Amino acid sequence: MTTSVAIVTGASQGIGRATAIRLARDFTTLVLVARSRDKLEAVAEEIQKQGREVLVIEADLADPAVPGKVVEETQARFGRIDALLNIAGAVPQIDLFEMTDAQWDAGFGLKLHGARRLTMAAWPALKESKGSVVLISGNSAQFPKASYAAVGTINAAIVALAKAFSDCGIEDGVQVNSVLPGPVMTGRRRSYLEHWAPLHGMSVEDATTKFPKDAGIARYGEPEEIAELMAFLVSPRARWMTGSVLRMDGGEVKSI
Template identity: 70%
Template sequence: MKNAVAIVTGASQGIGRATAIRLALDFSGVVLVARNGAKLEETANEVKARGSEPMVLELDMSKTAAPDTVVTRSLGRFGRIDALLNIAGAVPQIDILEMTDQQWNDGMELKLHGARRLTVRAWGALKESRGAVVLMSGNSAVFPKSGYGAVGTINAAIVALAKAFSDRGLTDGIQVNSVLPGPVMTGRRESYLAHWAPAHNVSVEDARQRFLSEAGIERYGRPEEIADLMAFLVSPGARWMTGSAIRMDGGEVKSI
Protein backbone atom coordinates (compact mmCIF):
# COMPACT_ATOMS: atom_id res chain seq x y z
CA MET A 1 0.00 0.00 0.00
CA LYS A 2 3.02 2.31 0.03
CA ASN A 3 2.15 3.56 -3.45
CA ALA A 4 -1.49 4.14 -2.52
CA VAL A 5 -3.42 7.31 -1.68
CA ALA A 6 -6.20 7.82 0.85
CA ILE A 7 -8.67 10.67 1.28
CA VAL A 8 -9.88 11.41 4.83
CA THR A 9 -12.65 13.92 5.49
CA GLY A 10 -13.08 15.41 8.93
CA ALA A 11 -9.32 15.11 9.31
CA SER A 12 -8.81 18.15 11.54
CA GLN A 13 -9.87 16.55 14.83
CA GLY A 14 -11.20 13.52 16.65
CA ILE A 15 -11.56 10.23 14.82
CA GLY A 16 -10.79 11.81 11.46
CA ARG A 17 -7.49 13.19 12.66
CA ALA A 18 -6.53 9.90 14.33
CA THR A 19 -7.44 7.99 11.18
CA ALA A 20 -5.36 10.22 8.92
CA ILE A 21 -2.35 9.83 11.19
CA ARG A 22 -2.81 6.06 11.35
CA LEU A 23 -3.12 5.75 7.56
CA ALA A 24 0.17 7.60 7.15
CA LEU A 25 1.87 4.37 8.22
CA ASP A 26 0.36 2.51 5.24
CA PHE A 27 -0.30 5.01 2.45
CA SER A 28 2.24 7.07 0.56
CA GLY A 29 -0.18 9.99 0.28
CA VAL A 30 -3.01 11.16 2.55
CA VAL A 31 -5.44 13.90 1.47
CA LEU A 32 -6.74 15.79 4.51
CA VAL A 33 -10.13 17.50 4.19
CA ALA A 34 -11.92 19.65 6.79
CA ARG A 35 -13.15 23.17 7.46
CA ASN A 36 -10.46 24.19 9.95
CA GLY A 37 -7.26 24.92 8.05
CA ALA A 38 -5.10 25.55 11.12
CA LYS A 39 -5.99 22.20 12.67
CA LEU A 40 -5.52 20.48 9.32
CA GLU A 41 -1.95 21.76 9.20
CA GLU A 42 -1.34 20.17 12.61
CA THR A 43 -2.64 16.86 11.28
CA ALA A 44 -0.48 17.27 8.17
CA ASN A 45 2.64 17.63 10.31
CA GLU A 46 1.82 14.36 12.07
CA VAL A 47 1.18 12.60 8.75
CA LYS A 48 4.48 13.84 7.32
CA ALA A 49 6.36 12.77 10.45
CA ARG A 50 5.16 9.22 9.81
CA GLY A 51 6.59 9.15 6.30
CA SER A 52 3.54 9.95 4.20
CA GLU A 53 2.95 12.94 1.94
CA PRO A 54 -0.02 15.03 3.09
CA MET A 55 -2.21 17.36 1.07
CA VAL A 56 -4.42 19.85 2.92
CA LEU A 57 -7.81 20.86 1.51
CA GLU A 58 -9.73 23.37 3.61
CA LEU A 59 -13.28 22.66 2.46
CA ASP A 60 -16.82 22.39 3.80
CA MET A 61 -18.16 19.02 2.66
CA SER A 62 -21.75 20.22 3.00
CA LYS A 63 -21.18 22.36 -0.11
CA THR A 64 -22.11 20.73 -3.40
CA ALA A 65 -18.92 21.87 -5.16
CA ALA A 66 -16.55 20.42 -2.53
CA PRO A 67 -16.41 16.80 -3.79
CA ASP A 68 -15.28 17.85 -7.27
CA THR A 69 -12.51 19.95 -5.73
CA VAL A 70 -11.38 17.07 -3.51
CA VAL A 71 -11.19 14.54 -6.33
CA THR A 72 -9.73 16.90 -8.93
CA ARG A 73 -7.01 18.15 -6.58
CA SER A 74 -6.23 14.64 -5.30
CA LEU A 75 -5.82 13.20 -8.79
CA GLY A 76 -3.85 16.24 -9.89
CA ARG A 77 -1.38 15.78 -7.05
CA PHE A 78 -1.16 12.00 -6.74
CA GLY A 79 -2.74 10.57 -9.89
CA ARG A 80 -4.82 7.98 -8.07
CA ILE A 81 -7.27 7.34 -5.22
CA ASP A 82 -7.18 4.01 -3.40
CA ALA A 83 -9.22 4.66 -0.27
CA LEU A 84 -11.94 7.11 0.75
CA LEU A 85 -12.85 7.54 4.39
CA ASN A 86 -15.94 9.70 4.90
CA ILE A 87 -15.66 10.84 8.52
CA ALA A 88 -16.80 14.47 8.41
CA GLY A 89 -20.09 15.20 10.10
CA ALA A 90 -21.33 16.69 13.35
CA VAL A 91 -25.04 16.44 14.14
CA PRO A 92 -26.34 18.35 17.19
CA GLN A 93 -27.63 16.32 20.12
CA ILE A 94 -30.99 18.03 20.58
CA ASP A 95 -34.32 16.55 21.62
CA ILE A 96 -36.22 15.38 18.56
CA LEU A 97 -39.16 17.68 19.43
CA GLU A 98 -36.88 20.72 19.46
CA MET A 99 -34.83 20.17 16.30
CA THR A 100 -35.47 22.82 13.65
CA ASP A 101 -35.66 22.08 9.94
CA GLN A 102 -32.40 23.96 9.46
CA GLN A 103 -30.60 21.81 12.06
CA TRP A 104 -31.92 18.65 10.41
CA ASN A 105 -30.88 19.86 6.98
CA ASP A 106 -27.42 20.99 8.13
CA GLY A 107 -26.72 17.59 9.67
CA MET A 108 -27.87 15.72 6.59
CA GLU A 109 -26.02 17.95 4.13
CA LEU A 110 -22.68 17.47 5.86
CA LYS A 111 -22.70 13.90 7.13
CA LEU A 112 -25.04 12.10 4.71
CA HIS A 113 -25.03 14.03 1.46
CA GLY A 114 -21.41 15.13 1.81
CA ALA A 115 -20.34 11.48 2.02
CA ARG A 116 -22.72 10.48 -0.78
CA ARG A 117 -21.54 13.17 -3.18
CA LEU A 118 -17.85 12.53 -2.55
CA THR A 119 -18.22 8.77 -2.93
CA VAL A 120 -20.06 9.21 -6.23
CA ARG A 121 -17.49 11.71 -7.51
CA ALA A 122 -14.54 9.48 -6.52
CA TRP A 123 -16.12 6.27 -7.81
CA GLY A 124 -14.37 6.30 -11.19
CA ALA A 125 -10.91 6.64 -9.64
CA LEU A 126 -11.72 4.02 -7.02
CA LYS A 127 -12.87 1.66 -9.77
CA GLU A 128 -9.53 2.03 -11.52
CA SER A 129 -7.62 1.21 -8.33
CA ARG A 130 -10.16 -1.36 -7.06
CA GLY A 131 -10.23 0.71 -3.93
CA ALA A 132 -12.12 0.83 -0.65
CA VAL A 133 -14.64 3.19 0.94
CA VAL A 134 -15.66 3.61 4.58
CA LEU A 135 -18.61 5.71 5.70
CA MET A 136 -18.73 6.86 9.32
CA SER A 137 -22.03 6.18 11.03
CA GLY A 138 -22.53 5.61 14.76
CA ASN A 139 -24.19 3.07 17.03
CA SER A 140 -27.19 5.39 17.45
CA ALA A 141 -28.18 4.03 14.04
CA VAL A 142 -29.40 0.89 15.78
CA PHE A 143 -30.83 2.43 18.96
CA PRO A 144 -31.86 6.05 18.40
CA LYS A 145 -33.06 7.95 21.46
CA SER A 146 -35.08 11.16 21.71
CA GLY A 147 -32.02 13.30 22.41
CA TYR A 148 -30.22 11.67 19.51
CA GLY A 149 -33.12 11.58 17.09
CA ALA A 150 -31.39 13.38 14.24
CA VAL A 151 -28.08 11.63 14.90
CA GLY A 152 -29.70 8.19 14.89
CA THR A 153 -31.79 8.89 11.79
CA ILE A 154 -28.84 10.18 9.78
CA ASN A 155 -26.56 7.40 10.98
CA ALA A 156 -29.14 4.78 9.97
CA ALA A 157 -29.35 6.38 6.53
CA ILE A 158 -25.57 6.20 6.22
CA VAL A 159 -25.60 2.47 6.96
CA ALA A 160 -28.20 1.96 4.24
CA LEU A 161 -26.25 4.16 1.84
CA ALA A 162 -23.06 2.20 2.44
CA LYS A 163 -24.92 -1.05 1.82
CA ALA A 164 -26.26 0.26 -1.48
CA PHE A 165 -22.80 1.45 -2.54
CA SER A 166 -21.34 -1.94 -1.61
CA ASP A 167 -23.84 -3.69 -3.88
CA ARG A 168 -22.72 -1.55 -6.80
CA GLY A 169 -19.14 -2.13 -5.72
CA LEU A 170 -19.53 -5.86 -6.35
CA THR A 171 -19.76 -4.99 -10.04
CA ASP A 172 -17.06 -2.33 -10.05
CA GLY A 173 -14.52 -3.95 -7.73
CA ILE A 174 -14.92 -1.41 -4.91
CA GLN A 175 -15.24 -2.47 -1.28
CA VAL A 176 -17.62 -0.39 0.90
CA ASN A 177 -18.34 -0.66 4.63
CA SER A 178 -19.71 1.51 7.42
CA VAL A 179 -18.40 1.91 10.97
CA LEU A 180 -20.64 2.51 14.00
CA PRO A 181 -18.59 3.78 16.95
CA GLY A 182 -20.00 4.18 20.42
CA PRO A 183 -18.99 6.92 22.88
CA VAL A 184 -15.46 8.06 21.97
CA MET A 185 -13.59 10.68 23.99
CA THR A 186 -12.92 13.31 21.36
CA GLY A 187 -12.41 17.02 21.83
CA ARG A 188 -16.05 17.58 20.92
CA ARG A 189 -17.20 15.20 23.68
CA GLU A 190 -14.86 16.81 26.20
CA SER A 191 -16.33 20.21 25.31
CA TYR A 192 -19.87 18.84 25.71
CA LEU A 193 -19.07 17.46 29.17
CA ALA A 194 -17.42 20.73 30.18
CA HIS A 195 -20.63 22.60 29.34
CA TRP A 196 -23.05 19.97 30.62
CA ALA A 197 -21.46 19.48 34.05
CA PRO A 198 -21.81 23.02 35.51
CA ALA A 199 -25.31 23.33 34.06
CA HIS A 200 -26.28 20.31 36.19
CA ASN A 201 -24.22 21.28 39.25
CA VAL A 202 -21.80 18.36 39.02
CA SER A 203 -18.10 18.03 38.29
CA VAL A 204 -16.87 17.06 34.86
CA GLU A 205 -15.61 13.77 36.26
CA ASP A 206 -19.01 13.03 37.81
CA ALA A 207 -20.65 13.83 34.47
CA ARG A 208 -18.24 11.51 32.70
CA GLN A 209 -18.99 8.67 35.09
CA ARG A 210 -22.73 9.29 34.87
CA PHE A 211 -22.74 8.92 31.10
CA LEU A 212 -20.58 5.81 31.27
CA SER A 213 -22.99 4.30 33.80
CA GLU A 214 -26.00 5.13 31.62
CA ALA A 215 -24.25 3.54 28.63
CA GLY A 216 -23.37 0.47 30.66
CA ILE A 217 -19.73 0.51 29.58
CA GLU A 218 -16.42 0.58 31.43
CA ARG A 219 -14.77 3.48 29.63
CA TYR A 220 -14.93 5.74 26.62
CA GLY A 221 -13.31 4.65 23.40
CA ARG A 222 -10.20 6.35 22.06
CA PRO A 223 -10.04 7.87 18.58
CA GLU A 224 -6.96 5.75 17.87
CA GLU A 225 -8.96 2.56 18.44
CA ILE A 226 -11.49 3.53 15.78
CA ALA A 227 -8.60 4.60 13.53
CA ASP A 228 -7.08 1.13 13.74
CA LEU A 229 -10.38 -0.37 12.59
CA MET A 230 -10.60 2.10 9.71
CA ALA A 231 -7.07 1.24 8.65
CA PHE A 232 -7.91 -2.46 8.63
CA LEU A 233 -11.03 -1.92 6.53
CA VAL A 234 -9.03 -0.28 3.73
CA SER A 235 -6.17 -2.77 3.92
CA PRO A 236 -5.63 -5.83 1.68
CA GLY A 237 -6.53 -8.08 4.61
CA ALA A 238 -10.14 -6.86 4.60
CA ARG A 239 -10.85 -7.21 0.89
CA TRP A 240 -13.54 -9.89 1.40
CA MET A 241 -15.41 -7.69 3.88
CA THR A 242 -17.91 -5.49 2.09
CA GLY A 243 -21.42 -4.28 2.87
CA SER A 244 -20.77 -4.69 6.59
CA ALA A 245 -21.85 -2.30 9.35
CA ILE A 246 -19.25 -2.77 12.07
CA ARG A 247 -20.01 -1.66 15.63
CA MET A 248 -17.17 -0.72 17.96
CA ASP A 249 -18.77 0.60 21.12
CA GLY A 250 -17.39 -1.15 24.19
CA GLY A 251 -20.59 -3.18 24.49
CA GLU A 252 -23.03 -0.25 24.75
CA VAL A 253 -25.50 -1.86 22.35
CA LYS A 254 -26.85 -4.93 24.16
CA SER A 255 -28.75 -6.47 21.26
CA ILE A 256 -27.29 -8.93 18.78
Protein backbone atom coordinates (compact mmCIF):
# COMPACT_ATOMS: atom_id res chain seq x y z
CA MET A 1 0.00 0.00 0.00
CA THR A 2 1.30 3.47 -0.91
CA THR A 3 2.06 5.63 2.10
CA SER A 4 -0.85 7.95 2.90
CA VAL A 5 -0.78 10.44 5.74
CA ALA A 6 -3.71 11.96 7.62
CA ILE A 7 -3.45 14.62 10.33
CA VAL A 8 -6.24 14.57 12.93
CA THR A 9 -6.52 17.38 15.46
CA GLY A 10 -8.41 17.01 18.71
CA ALA A 11 -7.48 13.34 18.44
CA SER A 12 -7.22 12.67 22.17
CA GLN A 13 -10.94 12.24 22.83
CA GLY A 14 -14.48 12.36 21.50
CA ILE A 15 -15.05 12.73 17.77
CA GLY A 16 -11.35 13.31 17.11
CA ARG A 17 -10.36 10.07 18.80
CA ALA A 18 -13.07 8.09 16.99
CA THR A 19 -12.07 9.63 13.66
CA ALA A 20 -8.38 8.83 14.11
CA ILE A 21 -9.14 5.21 14.93
CA ARG A 22 -11.54 4.90 11.99
CA LEU A 23 -9.05 6.44 9.53
CA ALA A 24 -6.49 3.78 10.42
CA ARG A 25 -8.50 1.46 8.14
CA ASP A 26 -7.80 3.73 5.15
CA PHE A 27 -4.49 5.51 5.81
CA THR A 28 -1.10 3.95 6.48
CA THR A 29 0.01 6.79 8.74
CA LEU A 30 -1.80 8.95 11.30
CA VAL A 31 -0.55 12.17 12.88
CA LEU A 32 -2.43 12.83 16.12
CA VAL A 33 -2.53 16.36 17.52
CA ALA A 34 -3.97 17.50 20.87
CA ARG A 35 -2.96 19.01 24.19
CA SER A 36 -2.92 15.79 26.23
CA ARG A 37 0.01 13.50 25.48
CA ASP A 38 -1.23 10.70 27.77
CA LYS A 39 -4.57 10.50 25.97
CA LEU A 40 -2.91 10.73 22.57
CA GLU A 41 -0.55 7.88 23.44
CA ALA A 42 -3.57 5.72 24.35
CA VAL A 43 -5.17 6.44 20.97
CA ALA A 44 -1.86 5.81 19.21
CA GLU A 45 -1.60 2.40 20.87
CA GLU A 46 -5.01 1.40 19.49
CA ILE A 47 -4.04 2.50 16.00
CA GLN A 48 -0.68 0.74 16.12
CA LYS A 49 -2.52 -2.51 16.83
CA GLN A 50 -3.92 -2.15 13.30
CA GLY A 51 -0.38 -2.11 11.93
CA ARG A 52 -0.33 1.61 11.22
CA GLU A 53 2.41 4.14 11.90
CA VAL A 54 1.54 6.96 14.29
CA LEU A 55 3.14 10.29 15.12
CA VAL A 56 1.92 11.94 18.33
CA ILE A 57 2.25 15.72 18.59
CA GLU A 58 1.34 17.30 21.90
CA ALA A 59 0.45 20.88 21.00
CA ASP A 60 -1.96 23.74 21.58
CA LEU A 61 -3.20 24.89 18.18
CA ALA A 62 -4.34 28.19 19.66
CA ASP A 63 -0.66 29.18 19.66
CA PRO A 64 -0.03 30.85 16.25
CA ALA A 65 3.42 29.21 15.99
CA VAL A 66 2.16 25.65 16.46
CA PRO A 67 0.35 24.83 13.16
CA GLY A 68 3.46 25.48 11.09
CA LYS A 69 5.50 23.27 13.41
CA VAL A 70 2.94 20.46 13.12
CA VAL A 71 3.23 20.56 9.33
CA GLU A 72 7.03 20.77 9.43
CA GLU A 73 7.29 17.79 11.76
CA THR A 74 4.85 15.75 9.67
CA GLN A 75 6.65 16.43 6.40
CA ALA A 76 10.10 15.88 7.92
CA ARG A 77 8.95 12.45 9.11
CA PHE A 78 6.72 11.30 6.23
CA GLY A 79 7.28 13.67 3.32
CA ARG A 80 3.60 14.19 2.49
CA ILE A 81 0.12 15.09 3.75
CA ASP A 82 -2.96 13.55 2.14
CA ALA A 83 -5.74 14.55 4.51
CA LEU A 84 -6.28 17.09 7.26
CA LEU A 85 -9.18 16.76 9.67
CA ASN A 86 -9.63 19.85 11.85
CA ILE A 87 -11.59 18.63 14.88
CA ALA A 88 -9.95 20.42 17.82
CA GLY A 89 -11.84 23.11 19.67
CA ALA A 90 -14.40 23.00 22.44
CA VAL A 91 -16.35 26.23 22.93
CA PRO A 92 -18.12 26.84 26.28
CA GLN A 93 -21.91 27.15 26.27
CA ILE A 94 -22.31 30.42 28.11
CA ASP A 95 -25.07 33.02 27.82
CA LEU A 96 -24.39 35.82 25.34
CA PHE A 97 -24.37 38.52 28.03
CA GLU A 98 -22.08 36.51 30.32
CA MET A 99 -19.32 35.69 27.83
CA THR A 100 -16.10 37.56 28.51
CA ASP A 101 -13.74 38.81 25.81
CA ALA A 102 -11.21 36.23 26.96
CA GLN A 103 -13.72 33.40 26.46
CA TRP A 104 -14.64 34.69 23.00
CA ASP A 105 -10.98 34.97 22.08
CA ALA A 106 -10.24 31.44 23.36
CA GLY A 107 -13.07 29.97 21.30
CA PHE A 108 -12.04 31.70 18.11
CA GLY A 109 -8.33 31.15 18.82
CA LEU A 110 -8.46 27.36 18.88
CA LYS A 111 -11.41 26.21 16.81
CA LEU A 112 -11.38 28.84 14.06
CA HIS A 113 -7.89 30.27 13.87
CA GLY A 114 -6.18 27.00 14.80
CA ALA A 115 -7.94 25.29 11.90
CA ARG A 116 -7.28 28.24 9.58
CA ARG A 117 -3.56 28.39 10.33
CA LEU A 118 -3.09 24.62 10.12
CA THR A 119 -4.96 24.37 6.82
CA MET A 120 -2.91 27.21 5.36
CA ALA A 121 0.34 25.68 6.58
CA ALA A 122 -0.58 22.29 5.12
CA TRP A 123 -1.96 23.69 1.85
CA PRO A 124 1.21 23.35 -0.27
CA ALA A 125 1.53 19.68 0.72
CA LEU A 126 -2.17 19.09 0.16
CA LYS A 127 -1.93 20.78 -3.22
CA GLU A 128 0.90 18.45 -4.17
CA SER A 129 -0.98 15.33 -3.06
CA LYS A 130 -4.39 16.57 -4.28
CA GLY A 131 -5.54 15.96 -0.75
CA SER A 132 -8.64 16.55 1.35
CA VAL A 133 -9.58 18.80 4.26
CA VAL A 134 -12.51 18.58 6.65
CA LEU A 135 -13.38 21.28 9.17
CA ILE A 136 -15.76 20.28 11.93
CA SER A 137 -18.37 22.82 12.89
CA GLY A 138 -21.71 22.06 14.56
CA ASN A 139 -25.38 22.42 13.73
CA SER A 140 -25.60 25.45 16.03
CA ALA A 141 -24.01 27.30 13.09
CA GLN A 142 -27.50 27.33 11.60
CA PHE A 143 -29.44 28.37 14.68
CA PRO A 144 -27.32 30.34 17.19
CA LYS A 145 -29.11 31.14 20.44
CA ALA A 146 -28.37 33.41 23.37
CA SER A 147 -27.55 30.45 25.61
CA TYR A 148 -24.74 29.32 23.32
CA ALA A 149 -23.98 32.39 21.26
CA ALA A 150 -20.23 31.76 21.00
CA VAL A 151 -20.73 28.16 19.87
CA GLY A 152 -23.11 29.18 17.09
CA THR A 153 -21.07 32.19 16.00
CA ILE A 154 -17.77 30.31 15.84
CA ASN A 155 -19.36 27.33 14.11
CA ALA A 156 -20.87 29.63 11.48
CA ALA A 157 -17.45 31.14 10.91
CA ILE A 158 -15.99 27.64 10.45
CA VAL A 159 -18.52 26.92 7.69
CA ALA A 160 -17.67 30.19 5.94
CA LEU A 161 -13.96 29.46 6.24
CA ALA A 162 -14.41 25.98 4.75
CA LYS A 163 -16.34 27.49 1.84
CA ALA A 164 -13.51 29.95 1.19
CA PHE A 165 -10.87 27.21 1.29
CA SER A 166 -12.95 25.02 -1.02
CA ASP A 167 -13.07 27.85 -3.54
CA CYS A 168 -9.25 27.98 -3.52
CA GLY A 169 -9.18 24.21 -3.75
CA ILE A 170 -11.06 24.06 -7.04
CA GLU A 171 -8.02 25.42 -8.84
CA ASP A 172 -5.43 23.82 -6.56
CA GLY A 173 -7.01 20.35 -6.55
CA VAL A 174 -7.69 20.29 -2.80
CA GLN A 175 -11.06 19.05 -1.61
CA VAL A 176 -12.56 20.92 1.39
CA ASN A 177 -15.82 20.21 3.24
CA SER A 178 -17.37 20.98 6.62
CA VAL A 179 -19.36 18.73 8.94
CA LEU A 180 -22.06 19.89 11.35
CA PRO A 181 -22.67 17.30 14.08
CA GLY A 182 -25.66 17.52 16.35
CA PRO A 183 -25.65 16.38 20.00
CA VAL A 184 -23.03 13.64 20.34
CA MET A 185 -22.33 11.57 23.45
CA THR A 186 -18.70 12.47 24.01
CA GLY A 187 -16.87 12.21 27.31
CA ARG A 188 -17.35 15.95 27.81
CA ARG A 189 -21.12 15.66 27.36
CA ARG A 190 -21.27 12.66 29.67
CA SER A 191 -19.43 14.61 32.37
CA TYR A 192 -21.90 17.46 31.96
CA LEU A 193 -24.87 15.12 32.40
CA GLU A 194 -23.28 13.54 35.47
CA HIS A 195 -22.96 17.02 36.98
CA TRP A 196 -26.36 18.33 35.84
CA ALA A 197 -28.59 15.36 36.67
CA PRO A 198 -28.21 15.22 40.50
CA LEU A 199 -28.62 19.01 40.72
CA HIS A 200 -32.07 18.59 39.16
CA GLY A 201 -33.11 15.45 41.05
CA MET A 202 -32.68 13.17 38.06
CA SER A 203 -30.64 10.08 37.30
CA VAL A 204 -28.01 10.31 34.58
CA GLU A 205 -30.03 7.78 32.57
CA ASP A 206 -33.15 9.98 32.73
CA ALA A 207 -31.16 13.08 31.80
CA THR A 208 -29.65 11.20 28.87
CA THR A 209 -33.18 10.55 27.62
CA LYS A 210 -34.53 14.00 28.43
CA PHE A 211 -32.10 16.14 26.44
CA PRO A 212 -32.49 14.35 23.08
CA LYS A 213 -36.26 14.34 23.55
CA ASP A 214 -36.25 18.07 24.24
CA ALA A 215 -34.19 18.53 21.05
CA GLY A 216 -36.72 16.53 19.05
CA ILE A 217 -34.41 13.59 18.29
CA ALA A 218 -34.46 9.92 19.22
CA ARG A 219 -31.07 9.77 20.94
CA TYR A 220 -27.60 11.23 21.19
CA GLY A 221 -25.24 10.47 18.34
CA GLU A 222 -22.07 8.46 18.87
CA PRO A 223 -18.58 9.72 17.99
CA GLU A 224 -18.07 6.68 15.77
CA GLU A 225 -21.04 7.70 13.62
CA ILE A 226 -19.51 11.11 12.92
CA ALA A 227 -16.17 9.40 12.30
CA GLU A 228 -17.70 7.33 9.48
CA LEU A 229 -18.84 10.49 7.74
CA MET A 230 -15.41 12.08 8.16
CA ALA A 231 -13.75 8.98 6.71
CA PHE A 232 -16.09 9.02 3.73
CA LEU A 233 -15.31 12.66 2.97
CA VAL A 234 -11.57 12.03 2.69
CA SER A 235 -12.00 8.87 0.65
CA PRO A 236 -11.88 8.57 -3.16
CA ARG A 237 -15.62 7.87 -3.15
CA ALA A 238 -16.38 11.46 -2.13
CA ARG A 239 -13.87 13.13 -4.41
CA TRP A 240 -16.38 15.29 -6.31
CA MET A 241 -17.80 16.62 -3.04
CA THR A 242 -16.22 19.94 -2.19
CA GLY A 243 -17.59 23.06 -0.56
CA SER A 244 -20.33 20.91 0.94
CA VAL A 245 -21.82 21.47 4.39
CA LEU A 246 -22.95 18.14 5.77
CA ARG A 247 -25.26 17.99 8.77
CA MET A 248 -25.44 14.81 10.87
CA ASP A 249 -27.68 15.53 13.83
CA GLY A 250 -30.39 12.89 14.14
CA GLY A 251 -32.94 15.29 12.64
CA GLU A 252 -32.53 18.08 15.21
CA VAL A 253 -32.57 20.84 12.59
CA LYS A 254 -36.05 20.78 11.08
CA SER A 255 -35.57 23.42 8.40
CA ILE A 256 -34.85 22.54 4.77
